[in-house]
Amino acid sequence: MQSRNSLSASSPEQAGMSGAALARVDAHLKRNYIDAGRFAGTQLLVWRRGCIAHHAVQGLADVERNIPLGEDSIFRIYSMTKPITSVAFMMLVEEGRVALDEPVHKYIPQWKDLGVYRSGVTAPFLTRPPARPMLVIDLLRHTSGLTYGFQQRTNVDAAYRALKIGEIEKAGTMASMVADLATIPLEFSPGDAWNYSVSTDVLGYLIEKIAGQPFDQFLQQRIFDPLGMADTGFHVPAEKAHRLAACYAVDGRGGKVLQDDPATSSFLTPPSFISGGGGLCSTMADYLTFCRALLNRGELDGVRLIGPKTLALMTANHLPGHRDLTEMSTSMFSEANYAGIGFGLGLSVTMDPARAMIAGSAGEYAWGGAAGTAFWIDPAEDMIAILMTQLLPSSATQVRRELRSMIYAAITDSNI
Template identity: 70%
Template sequence: MLAPTPASPESAGMSKAALDRLEQHLKSRYVNAGRFPGTRLLVYRRGKIVHSTVQGFADLERKVPVREDTIYRIYSMTKPITSVAFMMLFEEGRVALDEPVHKYIPEWKNLGVFVAGTAPAFLTRPPSRPMLIVDLLRHTSGLTYGFQQRSNVDAAYREKGIGEVVKAGTLETLIEDLAKIPLEFSPGEAWNYSVSTDVIGYLIGKIAGQPLEQFLKERIFDPLGMSDTDFFVPADKAHRFAACYSADPKGGMTSHATERKGTLTLQDDPTTSSFLSPPALISGGGGLCSTVADYLTFCRALINGGELGGVRLIGPKTLKLMTTNHLPGGRELPELSRSLFSEAAYNGIGFGLGVSVTMDPAKTLIPGSRGEYAWGGAATTSFWIDPAEELIAIFMTQVLPSSAYPVRRELRTMVYSAITDSNL
């Protein structure tokens, strides 16, 4: 796929001085301060790359600098790709959003809702209604993540290693294990960040009749020319693979900015990483590695109504359906969320099918547009797409957890402040 050529910010209604200030902010506050090893930021507006910069190191131990083609663990930025893949099957009439999940996973038909107890002796009650496909796409399924650390249910996830950063088992064993653990709540009653998109990945394989990784390669990556996006990093690209760090001195995912002490802790060495070989569990919720250039290609297809360079992923009406708030009653995340962790701000934000959706920019207390959609990954990668402003922003670093610093809020504020010629 032909890449867009860089252009001056002014040619797309943006200020070079403001974008330079943003880059200096990242350098002084994060890179030079030792909070991030390095950063990669790209801003695209009105069909042009108006800002593309690298700074710092991809691998601190070996002093390997960040490059434009550095490969990152994008973790939950996998979710929008998997969700688009599922909607391709939806467009082909092979699945409907209001179908019960147990149509495709019969062993889940009698999943109960947690009342009391610990694994394996849970006390449950029947759900008020069956889990639907749409519940998986919008995270109202009743499933969870073990790292939420808020209930006996997510403790059972941790015991089984479900949804961990280092994947264990297979998609089939994931489905089998989930059949033995109750739901956090009745489907549709709340929003909770969860392994739901991994289940969507399983359903893609079952409905398409081919493994998820093969479907993504044949239907999305190869047609769009996303040659650096995969569930592992092959040997001939390993030298481009970034190290991953933790803001927690113990190397975990519990540190926040106010708690952080000491320097970055190496969490995943790129020379010994599990990402260097094909995984047994293909995680549609968080398993992909990619580059900024590849992810920009995917985003360009979305901002262009689902098509790029003659390759159509989904139709514009389906994309509109995905990027509309689907939370029950049209509510926002704060009203429905039981999640202690997410990749999105809450106030003024809803959730579509695989992405967060801005409903009321004023409530977010940062600049933005109604209808922009976004998501991020556990290692502080993020993107957002603003159709009204014809804007895409992609940020990459490799620091767990993404909640350690308010960098996403700062990026959005400073990128939007660089707009000199608004479409609104």
Template identity: 65%
Template sequence: MEGIDKHGMSSERLKRIERFVDETYVATGKLAGAVTQVWRRGGLALNSVLGFADRERQVPIAEDSIFRIYSMTKPITSVAVMMLVEQCKIALDDPVSKYIPAWEKLGVHAGGFMDSFQTRPPARPMLVVDLLRHTSGLTYGFQQNTNVDAAYRRLKVGELATDGTLDGMIEKLATLPLEFSPGEAWNYSVATDVLGYIVGKVSGMPFDVFLKERIFDPLGMVDTAFHVPEEKVARFCACYAVGTLGSKVVSAQGPELQDDPRTSPYLKPPTFISGGGGLVSTAADYMRFARMLLQGGELDGVRLLGPKTLALMTTNHLPGGLDLPRLSRSMFSEATYEGVGFGLGFATTITPAATLIPGSAGDFFWGGAASTFFWVDPREDLIVVFLTQLLPSSAYPARRQLRTLVYSAITETGG
């Protein structure tokens, strides 16, 4: 008979999650290591720590290992924006040009290449809500889809490993056309980096200082930052890539070292403070952030947002109520299946049956480029944080497998 713990989950099936991650990914060398935490009904139901933080030096992964969370930075930046919305310092329907006047005349790409772009006026101005839900018309250079994102690559717009600045990125974007008129499509983009710039302008303090003073310190997120200080380097994970970065060709030796934690650019403060992908964090820190979200904006007596604001953020905001596959022009996203919409900083499940994966209407989530992932399911009083370091996140189906494994371990459903 299966044991059932106090979290309404099968103890045997929780062990099955750890066995699966170990046997499928860690023992096979597909992942150097992984931390998996499952929070339900007020406590950790699973805290699995497997493999190596640094395979080359044989450093075991630990519960307090520090990971590059890449795009899991985006929900944090989005919370920062909504904190200012609650203070009426920003409105979701404000034109972005209110905060970036140089963008007032941005046109939509109508033809041509960099240095000879042809543009047409957008159907409407870009709004703050477009930045939060990725309907702004901006893009990422790594999309490798259009002449516009080719210009992003040439100018290194939004790239983490540059000596550029946030102000410099905003200036470059003022010279480039939009992919489409705001609100017409969904495209994964540097929009969240732009939100970081706006937070800095509106709050009157540097964006990274705002995050530390208004989010990290109040929540006790002691290891979350834009770089790894010297005294924490021993806890910093190596990052790996599958074959040639961006491909799915696995070499005979397994994933290759992509970023050595002893020589990483993350060991010094960056000049480009990326609200879209620049943070490092730990499982404990990100779990505290996710618990704040689960509890409607409050944790341990510290309230960052009101519950109605969180409800607004986790509702599908895609035009026409469409899901991502039907509105997306993006060649890459951290969410790829049907039945998923996008709110203000998170993807959210709108039609569970269409996903073909267990879940709940209203659960919300996102991931990072190095295969990190989290989701929050208010209906099931559930949080899952999965941290590893393998680029790209599309290399293996670990995320959907993890959802299947976690939901199959629930024995007492919340609704």
């Protein structure tokens, strides 16, 4: 068993994988993404059977300054914050301080009379009463009726954009977000659909309210410090600023433009809005540590985050009627949108790899971030895969699907 912070790879064969096949993954990333000018650089890691089967760092952290990507480079992980926030919330559930079937308005009274959108382009909107109240579980599984402004699909998400709710460049505070959301109707009655949304940001607000301490302090004391995730936080301190990678955005011509300069990034100072849905920066080593705790049924090296039964609950499909995302989703964008993929409590869950038409295992769970970072955990194969890169939006490429096919093809000794 490797130490918690080591990124040294063992023999792929020791992990039941082909070194030659994994080398083809690196070549694919270099040829089709880095040399092609789509990604500045990539860091890819595969963990299997208690060791790092493969780890490769390629390309640049900062094209403009010609700085190579390093093992300790710091990435904006955006929505890969969501599984961490969801685990933190489930800690409070385990302690009996909140229940999944409680109405959200128990904790946010000003939301008690939130209606469902009927018509209107600006406030006051015409609304109708929801079929039932929004429940805590709706926030965890994105069936709350909330949305993201970048969906650009309805007059409701237009209202989010007008108030700058849930934007990449965060504004306001968690309290101001909750107050603003009280003035905007729901997209749909809670439980009727799945829509990628600011729900996990609301969970961060609830954690702060229920735990009685700032949300970022809760994560630090309950997850980051115990696991030794020393490079994960809502901003990058001055002594680590040189390790922050540049973030790029697609330019519409198959290339990229600088979106966030690491020398002037807003991530260099503590934010006023602590985003449980997308505010964290982290490293490969730190996120691997978090994933290892999940793969090990909620515990790592004597540090237990949550119990095995709680993790099993989180990684079960919670979409009503056991439907998948294609049957329930109204989103124009999310970090997963395949048939055969359900959603648990903060994570996508593979129900049927054949329907999804991707290599994998039933019971695998995953998520990604807006700038292209991604991970998945496959308990059946005792495997973790993590990609770190910095290109907005994540939907600009099919690299995640390609990596799944190539990494699963490298397995020579399957557990199933």
